[in-house]
Amino acid sequence: MLRCSSFVKRSSSNAVVRSLITEASSGLGLGVGATGLPAGASSHALDLVASMPTPRFYSSLQVAPDVSSSSLVPLSSRRLRELPTTNAAYTYNHRLQHYRHFSTTNDDSLPPREAMHYDVVIVGGGPAGLSASIRLKQLSSQKGIDLSVCVLEKGSEVGSHILSGNVFDPKALEELLSHHNNCDDEAGKFINWREELLESQDSHATPVSEDAFLVLTESGGSYQIPNIFLPSQLHNHGNYIISLSKLTRYLGQMAESLGVEIYSGFAADEVLYHQNDGELASASGVRGVATKDVGIGKDGTPKDTFERGVEVLGRQTLFAEGARGSCSESVISTLQLRQSGNADVQHYGLGIKEVWEVPPEKFKAGFVQHTLGYPLQSSVFDKVYGGSFLYHQEPNLVLCGLVVGLDYENPYINPYLEFQRWKTHPAIKSHLDGGTCIQYGARVLNEGGYHSLPKLTFPGGMLLGCSAGFLNAVKIKGSHCAIQSGIIAAESVYESLASGEGAEEKTVATTGEVNAEEPLVEVTTYAENMEKSWVYDELKEVRNCHSAFSKWGVGAGVVYSGIAAHITKGKEPWTFPTPVGSNIDDAKTDSKATKPAENFQPIDYPAPDGILTFDLLTNLQRSGTYHEDDQPSHLRIKADVADVPKNISLQVYAAPESRFCPAGVYEYVDEKLVINAQNCIHCKCCSIKMPKEYINWTVPEGGGGPQYQVM
Numbered sequence: 207m208l209r210c211s212s213f214v215k216r217s218s219s220n221a222v223v224r225s226l227i228t229e230a231s232s233g234l235g236l237g238v239g240a241t242g243l244p245a246g247a248s249s250h251a252l253d254l255v256a257s258m259p260t261p262r263f264y265s266s267l268q269v270a271p272d273v274s275s276s277s278l279v280p281l282s283s284r285r286l287r288e289l290p291t292t293n294a295a296y297t298y299n300h301r302l303q304h305y306r307h308f309s310t311t312n313d314d315s316l317p318p319r320e321a322m323h324y325d326v327v328i329v330g331g332g333p334a335g336l337s338a339s340i341r342l343k344q345l346s347s348q349k350g351i352d353l354s355v356c357v358l359e360k361g362s363e364v365g366s367h368i369l370s371g372n373v374f375d376p377k378a379l380e381e382l383l384s385h386h387n388n389c390d391d392e393a394g395k396f397i398n399w400r401e402e403l404l405e406s407q408d409s410h411a412t413p414v415s416e417d418a419f420l421v422l423t424e425s426g427g428s429y430q431i432p433n434i435f436l437p438s439q440l441h442n443h444g445n446y447i448i449s450l451s452k453l454t455r456y457l458g459q460m461a462e463s464l465g466v467e468i469y470s471g472f473a474a475d476e477v478l479y480h481q482n483d484g485e486l487a488s489a490s491g492v493r494g495v496a497t498k499d500v501g502i503g504k505d506g507t508p509k510d511t512f513e514r515g516v517e518v519l520g521r522q523t524l525f526a527e528g529a530r531g532s533c534s535e536s537v538i539s540t541l542q543l544r545q546s547g548n549a550d551v552q553h554y555g556l557g558i559k560e561v562w563e564v565p566p567e568k569f570k571a572g573f574v575q576h577t578l579g580y581p582l583q584s585s586v587f588d589k590v591y592g593g594s595f596l597y598h599q600e601p602n603l604v605l606c607g608l609v610v611g612l613d614y615e616n617p618y619i620n621p622y623l624e625f626q627r628w629k630t631h632p633a634i635k636s637h638l639d640g641g642t643c644i645q646y647g648a649r650v651l652n653e654g655g656y657h658s659l660p661k662l663t664f665p666g667g668m669l670l671g672c673s674a675g676f677l678n679a680v681k682i683k684g685s686h687c688a689i690q691s692g693i694i695a696a697e698s699v700y701e702s703l704a705s706g707e708g709a710e711e712k713t714v715a716t717t718g719e720v721n722a723e724e725p726l727v728e729v730t731t732y733a734e735n736m737e738k739s740w741v742y743d744e745l746k747e748v749r750n751c752h753s754a755f756s757k758w759g760v761g762a763g764v765v766y767s768g769i770a771a772h773i774t775k776g777k778e779p780w781t782f783p784t785p786v787g788s789n790i791d792d793a794k795t796d797s798k799a800t801k802p803a804e805n806f807q808p809i810d811y812p813a814p815d816g817i818l819t820f821d822l823l824t825n826l827q828r829s830g831t832y833h834e835d836d837q838p839s840h841l842r843i844k845a846d847v848a849d850v851p852k853n854i855s856l857q858v859y860a861a862p863e864s865r866f867c868p869a870g871v872y873e874y875v876d877e878k879l880v881i882n883a884q885n886c887i888h889c890k891c892c893s894i895k896m897p898k899e900y901i902n903w904t905v906p907e908g909g910g911g912p913q914y915q916v917m
């Protein structure tokens with residue numbers, strides 16, 4: 207029987223992080239180069255920046271139409287089978303069998319893919335996926351029937367693609383780690399969640415000491431809203447300021463020590479559907495996923511290094527890719543989970559963030575500030591949804607960012623430059639003066655809340671965390687919901703796969719392979735248990751707030767949110783908007799919210815000064831982004847809307863993608879779209895906000911993308 211062993215505590219000091227990245231970089235053929243470091247950068251900043259690969263900035267015309275994922279490819283030169291496994295219950299080779307039966311590829315010229323078999327396959331090594339994997343192994347230890355579990359993570363290491371605020375509500379982590387103490391732990395180690403949280407942050411998980419909510423004016427003024435008038439959801443006492451990227455790395459180590467097989471640098475590219483007649487339209491469930499093929503050149507032809515991807519098959523496949531996950535969106539649309547959940551389309555915000563080191567006299571440990579007003583809203587009737595955050599984390603970090611609701615109408619809005627000018631407001635600048643920016647990044651977050659939750663389960667799998675949409679947009683918090691959904695998913699799945707007569711004999715941990723004849727199970731108890739949990743209560747309470755902003759503007763939106771949180775507590779008998787359910791194609795997506803440019807004037811943004819505000823390419827170096835040059839673009843123009851960039855986006859909307867992408871990936875040269883896919887920081891904004899949603903965001907070679915360390 208697998209036992210819960212004490213996991214080895216590894217220091218995630220900069221040196222270790224650097225060596226991890228260097229190791230990953232060399233394994234993946236990445237270069238580690240010098241960067242343009244701002245004068246006066248501290249040694250901490252130097253450590254961080256020096257460890258990042260230099261991004262490449264180049265332009266190439268990459269307007270390849272969408273092609274089937276089976277003919278395109280990614281990955282590193284490492285293969286899954288070369289990686290060590292930790293689960294002693296069965297050998298890796300045992301699971302490596304040809305399993306074409308489930309393959310969705312129709313290209314017979316390609317060699318067959320090999321397959322790996324697990325009881326549970328988890329796509330995405332973020333807080334949701336890792337919590338699910340940990341809970342599954344805790345239950346394996348406590349109840350005596352082992353389930354084999356693997357996690358696929360597209361970042362070169364766990365945590366490298368995680369970007370968050372982050373003010374962390376620890377209640378779900380506390381629950382997860384409290385279960386740990388019921389494991390049969392040989393070392394008799396008692397886990398205290400506070401100590402673990404602290405250790406994950408190199409001793410710098412900082413308790414929130416002060417909450418401030420400001421309204422900023424364009425003239426440089428600010429008004430503080432007294433805390434007594436703020437919704438309780440905005441009170442942060444009892445929470446901690448952390449780096450979620452670091453916490454995730456820590457959870458990854460814990461999961462591995464429990465026997466979870468984690469494959470970092472391997473992106474799930476294709477969902478393997480159970481199809482009755484070979485047609486996608488007949489898909490009735492999910493059998494697993496496939497990683498991308500390796501070694502295809504930019505022109506689409508196989509290189510000497512070409513290798514097929516691997517099918518990763520599971521009795522249950524848990525999608526935990528975070529907001530706008532590429533496989534999750536495929537499942538939601540193919541299995542019509544919004545229609546069957548009578549849900550609205552999802553809405554998103556784009557969060558852009560920097561981490562600064564500040565001098566001791568500027569640092570206020572535990573200080574939390576949120577703002578509305580400048581620069582996104584200039585009057586109480588302004589309907590642009592969004593606001594800012596600024597947190598002081600020990601030892602001397604200021605984590606700051608701006609979230610812009612992607613349902614904005616004006617195509618001239620440039621979220622990155624809005625963020626830069628936000629920093630020039632005296633109420634923000636005063637926190638950063640004399641400091642050094644050490645990291646930059648961006649990521650979308652869900653804002654649809656309760657209304658936009660699709661059906662959570664389907665035969666063979668389920669949606670977790672932000673893949674499903676569990677984020678409280680009023681609080682800008684989702685990591686606690688992600689962890690809780692992971693816990694509940696694991697408990698529901700374990701109950702389904704490991705109970706009843708003969709359950710142990712059926713596990714892949716025992717047999718070594720998924721039984722193709724076993725009917726796919728839909729674990730509906732997951733959805734039922736989520737509905738009974740505090741996650742649903744929390745999201746229900748604020749379900750109308752975003753709509754109030756969109757309908758009546760920021761002033762009424764704030765008042766409504768206050769009333770909902772203080773008085774009605776979500777029990778108001780009305781609900782808006784009406785869930786769209788089966789009319790999903792008519793729903794107003796964020797892409798459709800953009801209005802023609804003729805209705806607006808171009809916005810004149812101030813030039814960056816290189817001290818407080820930065821040009822985009824300088825900042826992009828601070829994200830550590832790297833992608834293998836010689837690979838097909840992972841940003842593909844959908845074949846049926848191939849004329850949209852030139853005829854609609856440029857002509858009607860004045861090329862909004864050249865402004866909303868926080869990595870400067872899209873530009874028009876002589877009226878032709880140029881896609882600098884190498885610079886992509888995986889925020890997913892373009893897959894949401896593009897006119898007619900003309901971009902299909904697919905995963906690049908695994909390991910490519912940002913290298914976040916303190917995000």
Ligand SMILES: Cc1cc2nc3c(=O)[nH]c(=O)nc-3n(C[C@H](O)[C@H](O)[C@H](O)COP(=O)(O)OP(=O)(O)OC[C@H]3O[C@@H](n4cnc5c(N)ncnc54)[C@H](O)[C@@H]3O)c2cc1C
Pocket residue numbers: 329330331332333334335358359360361365367368369370371372373374375450472473474475526527528529531532533556557558559607609649650651670671672673676677682683684685686688905
């Ligand atoms: C700007 C910003 C500020 C925020 N502030 C806060 C805050 O203060 N407090 C808070 O609680 N929450 C905050 N959140 C929300 C929080 O970050 C998310 O709710 C949380 O990260 C969701 O966890 P997850 O595991 O569902 O997804 P993620 O954290 O997004 O993790 C998903 C993982 O899956 C991987 N992945 C994706 N696709 C694939 C694939 N196809 N194959 C393999 N791997 C894949 C990704 O690389 C990633 O590692 C914020 C978010 C943003 C963007």
Ligand code: SF4
Pocket residue numbers: 841866867868869870871885886887888889890891892893903
């Ligand atoms: S290309 Fe798309 S996903 Fe990549 S950084 Fe730009 S907007 Fe984000």
